[in-house]
Amino acid sequence: MKLELRSQSKEYPPPNPHEALIKITMLLGGVVFLLMMVFGLLMRVAQGGLIDLDPELFYMLLTAHGAGMVGSAALSGAAIMWYFLARHVELRSQIYIAFLGLFLAGVVLILGAIFIGRFGGAWTFLFPLPALSGGLWEAGAAVTFCLGYLLIGVGFLLYYLEIGLKISGKYGGLLGALGWRYLFRKDATDLPPPTIVAAASVLIFNTTGIVFGAAVLAATIVNLLFPAFDVDPLLAKNATYFFGHVFINATIYMAITAVYELLPEYTGRPWKSTRLFIGGWAAVVIFVQAVYFHHLLQDVNMPAWTLAVGQIVSYASGVPLIGITVFSLLAYIKGSRLKWDLPIGLLTLGVVGWGLGVIPAMIDGMISVNKLMHNTQWVPGHFHTYLLLGEVAMAFGFSAWLVRDKAAQGMSALDRLVFRSYVGGGIGFVLIFLWSGASSIPRRWAVHFDEWQLQSQLASVFALVVVLSTFVMVVRYAAGLLRRS
Amino acid sequence: MQTSILLVTLALMALSGAVMLRVLRAKDGPSPPPSVNKQRSRFIWCLVILGVLVSLASLRDWPHRSAGSDALIVKITSGQWWWETDTVEIPLGQQVEFRVTTEDVNHGLGIYDPDLNLVAQVQAMPNYTNKLVHTFEVPGTYQILCMEFCGISHHDMINEFDVLEESK
Numbered sequence: 021m022k023l024e025l026r027s028q029s030k031e032y033p034p035p036n037p038h039e040a041l042i043k044i045t046m047l048l049g050g051v052v053f054l055l056m057m058v059f060g061l062l063m064r065v066a067q068g069g070l071i072d073l074d075p076e077l078f079y080m081l082l083t084a085h086g087a088g089m090v091g092s093a094a095l096s097g098a099a100i101m102w103y104f105l106a107r108h109v110e111l112r113s114q115i116y117i118a119f120l121g122l123f124l125a126g127v128v129l130i131l132g133a134i135f136i137g138r139f140g141g142a143w144t145f146l147f148p149l150p151a152l153s154g155g156l157w158e159a160g161a162a163v164t165f166c167l168g169y170l171l172i173g174v175g176f177l178l179y180y181l182e183i184g185l186k187i188s189g190k191y192g193g194l195l196g197a198l199g200w201r202y203l204f205r206k207d208a209t210d211l212p213p214p215t216i217v218a219a220a221s222v223l224i225f226n227t228t229g230i231v232f233g234a235a236v237l238a239a240t241i242v243n244l245l246f247p248a249f250d251v252d253p254l255l256a257k258n259a260t261y262f263f264g265h266v267f268i269n270a271t272i273y274m275a276i277t278a279v280y281e282l283l284p285e286y287t288g289r290p291w292k293s294t295r296l297f298i299g300g301w302a303a304v305v306i307f308v309q310a311v312y313f314h315h316l317l318q319d320v321n322m323p324a325w326t327l328a329v330g331q332i333v334s335y336a337s338g339v340p341l342i343g344i345t346v347f348s349l350l351a352y353i354k355g356s357r358l359k360w361d362l363p364i365g366l367l368t369l370g371v372v373g374w375g376l377g378v379i380p381a382m383i384d385g386m387i388s389v390n391k392l393m394h395n396t397q398w399v400p401g402h403f404h405t406y407l408l409l410g411e412v413a414m415a416f417g418f419s420a421w422l423v424r425d426k427a428a429q430g431m432s433a434l435d436r437l438v439f440r441s442y443v444g445g446g447i448g449f450v451l452i453f454l455w456s457g458a459s460s461i462p463r464r465w466a467v468h469f470d471e472w473q474l475q476s477q478l479a480s481v482f483a484l485v486v487v488l489s490t491f492v493m494v495v496r497y498a499a500g501l502l503r504r505s
Numbered sequence: 506m507q508t509s510i511l512l513v514t515l516a517l518m519a520l521s522g523a524v525m526l527r528v529l530r531a532k533d534g535p536s537p538p539p540s541v542n543k544q545r546s547r548f549i550w551c552l553v554i555l556g557v558l559v560s561l562a563s564l565r566d567w568p569h570r571s572a573g574s575d576a577l578i579v580k581i582t583s584g585q586w587w588w589e590t591d592t593v594e595i596p597l598g599q600q601v602e603f604r605v606t607t608e609d610v611n612h613g614l615g616i617y618d619p620d621l622n623l624v625a626q627v628q629a630m631p632n633y634t635n636k637l638v639h640t641f642e643v644p645g646t647y648q649i650l651c652m653e654f655c656g657i658s659h660h661d662m663i664n665e666f667d668v669l670e671e672s673k
Contacts (some may be wrong), residue, residue: 076657141652146611148631154585154656238520253611296545318613318628320569320635337554342521343549345561350528351545355536372525379521380514386559387568392507392623394654395613451515458511460623462615462652465660471621 024305039422040461041116042103046419048456049096050494052074053412056088057490060485067468068476076156078466079140079343086143087130090170092267093407097274098179099221103282103418104215109186129168130391137161142232142464145431147236147256151244159244165238166244173237187413198305211293214280221301222273225308229266232259254321261315263367263490269308272374272406275311275414279349286364287356289346298341305431307337317390327387334385338378346375362435363424366417368442373465375450377402380454387446395464397475399455405450408486411431413442416493423500444487507622547583560568572602572638581649583629584608585587585656588649596671597644603637605629612662613652619645 036042061079066073073081102116133139139161143151184194191197191212197220199212212220235260239251247397280291297497313330316322349371358364380402384393431439456475461468468476548554577599577655579592584607595601605614612629614637627637641647645669651662 047634075660079654079657079659104605140657146653149610149656150653152585152610152656153640154654154658203529217636254633318625319630319635320628320637321630325567326566327569331564332560332593333558335560339549339552343545343552345547346546347523352524354528354531355534356532359644368529372522372529375525376518379517383510383514386563388563389510391568391625393510394626395615396623435511454511454514458507460507460617460621469621473600480583 036103036106038103038106038111038113038116041120042099042420045099045120046415046422047494047501049092049415049473050419050497052092052095053086053415054487054494056085056092057483057487058131059085059088061068061480061487064480064483066466066478067473069468069470069473070477070480074464075140075466076138076140077190079142080134080466081140082466083140083142084131084134087134089407090143090271091123091127091130091277093271093411093415094172094176094267096418097271097411098210100418101215101219101279102179105183105187105219107281108213108216109183109190111182115182118307119175121178122171123176126168126171129164130186133157133161133168137164139165141165146260147240147251147253150240150245151247151328153370155287155479158159159470163187163241165243166241170234170237173234176230177227180227183219183341184223187212187220191216191220194224198224198302199293200302202295202298202504203302214291214297215277215374216291216446217293217298217301218273218277218280221305222270225266225305226270228309229262229263229270233263233267236263238259238339254319257314257316257319262309262312265312265315266308268407272411272414273304273308275411275418277344278414278418278421278430279371282364282367282418283349284360287352289352289356291352296344297348301346303336303340307333307340311337311385314385314390317385317387321363331385331387335382338382341378342375346475359429361424361429361431362439363417363421365431365439366413366420366436367444368417369439370410370412370414370417373413373446374406374411376431377404377406377410377450380405388393392460393457395462397463398459399463401450401453401457404446404453405419408450409443409446413446416442416490419497421494423497434492434496438492440494441485441489445482445489449479449486450483451484461492567656572636573600576600576602576638579603581614581629582608583612583614583651583662585610586651586658586662588594588614588651588662589662590666591648593666595641595666595668596614597668599671600638600640603627603639604634605637606634607631610655611653612655613650615647615650617650618643621648621649628653643668644668 027090063078063081065071066078105111137157139157187197188194197216199217202211236256242249284290310329311333313326314334317327317330383389384398384402452475461472536576579590581603582589609624609627613626614627614629618624625637625639627635629635646665646667649664651659
């Protein structure tokens with residue numbers, strides 16, 4: 021990818037017709053992020069033995085935390101990408117409203133299933149757990165939970181159908197929007213913009229992921245209603261992890277469009293599509309789907325080649341991220357005279373956190389390492405790095421940009437305090453997860469042995485710092501919305 | 506082993522983070538030279554070559570090794586929320602092939618040494634028998650913990666066995 025470091029005059033795009041909807045979505049996402057962080061804090065405090073939390077409630081909170089965080093990441097990522105796509109193609113607000121409505125209806129069902137129906141099977145439950153609760157929940161609660169997921173999935177399919185139609189219409193079909201034809205042509209002067217390439221790529225792999233997720237959800241519902249109906253548990257596990265891996269990764273790949281579109285406003289250097297950029301995204305489309313085998317490295321009945329693919333692609337997935345996205349971000353910022361403010365600080369943190377988080381993920385993707393780290397707290401260690409310090413940071417960066425004071429430049433003292441607290445708390449929190457993983461502490465345990473409680477207690481302190489800084493960000497965003505309205 | 510993994514990971518993260526921070530702090534310095542694209546190409550090729558070398562080195566001896574003909578077979582069955590093993594005393598230094606299955610939902614067989622370090626694990630799946638081969642080098646009481654979330658008493662799913670210095 022040839023970097024275009026020449027400065028350009030700052031030309032701000034016209035007002036975005038979807039701005040109000042997107043602002044409401046980001047408020048919803050921010051509030052849910054905060055609430056789920058509180059749930060996370062409660063779980064760490066309980067694991068540290070500082071409060072007495074009933075294990076049943078713990079596993080319900082665990083389920084809500086996982087589903088809520090992934091849901092908020094998906095919602096905020098989708099809102100960000102929709103907002104910036106609207107700079108390039110004309111999207112219909114009605115479709116977004118339908119997407120949001122289906123999403124919220126799904127959330128209501130999921131919350132009802134958990135807190136009324138006491139469903140506590142975790143966000144990526146493994147078949148046939150929903151049907152075998154040990155008395156905690158009834159089949160109806162599990163069905164309701166699955167239906168909630170399905171509604172959200174339908175909303176996303178509608179969302180992707182709309183963006184697929186619009187970008188295909190303008191950029192010569194989906195292949196044109198992906199830009200793959202330019203990989204084999206000399207002329208690369210008319211490449212689709214980065215946001216379009218990202219959107220076309222995400223819609224391909226996330227649609228596939230959602231279809232696999234829907235298949236396993238449908239099978240689970242039928243099994244719950246007609247227990248004689250059975251599915252091969254290993255097949256179901258493959259479908260579950262394929263869906264889960266693709267869906268959570270899609271949240272970050274949607275949110276990165278904020279960096280593509282906003283960084284140039286700060287640096288004066290456009291983030292351009294090049295052959296390398298197109299090639300990187302083509303690799304992502306393949307890698308993000310092929311890599312899910314790394315969730316099955318301890319399923320020794322899987323064909324050996326799948327496990328080898330899981331390891332190799334785990335590593336390969338990091339190459340476009342570090343070699344293209346992170347490298348480009350750094351090169352665009354170096355020497356740009358950029359003035360740091362909260363939005364660009366958080367967006368940059370998002371890319372850096374994503375890039376650093378992939379390191380423990382790549383290492384855990386090695387079969388020999390995975391034998392010792394799989395399902396220990398190493399796993400939440402790496403995914404919290406690229407979510408808490410990655411996608412979530414990007415989401416809050418975008419939110420802060422939506423309500424920024426255009427007259428003010430730089431970071432205020434409060435901005436600096438909030439940013440440093442979030443970064444410091446986040447780093448401490450994820451490092452303790454990694455340390456806990458190396459100490460063999462299993463993940464998803466409601467009650468920890470005495471020997472493991474110190475880590476949870478320390479993690480609780482860092483989690484509290486993150487919760488407080490997030491609280492300030494959400495309140496300031498809400499205040500910004502009120503001020504601007 | 507886990508400590509080494511942690512230290513290598515932290516070193517790589519610290520090194521990468523320091524490089525990123527240094528570049529970000531250079532926002533007011535000179536712009537990247539025109540050779541930045543060549544630097545990037547070299548960097549990507551280095552990452553690719555490193556990946557090939559690490560993959561070859563780590564996969565040449567398949568990590569899920571097979572048992573020898575003289576391995577001790579230990580059958581472990583599981584369910585919500587229990588482990589049942591047909592052998593509770595294992596000779597030190599003896600290669601063991603655990604054959605693990607479950608009667609209901611997915612579980613994860615995690616074997617913890619007397620110091621609570623995870624030494625090996627494998628998934629337990631309904632309708633499947635998964636094999637795990639391990640040779641115990643330290644005597645003592647080992648615990649079997651569940652590594653895969655399996656319901657409300659997941660954390661109570663604990664059993665144990667002894668690894669004994671055999672008196673020959």
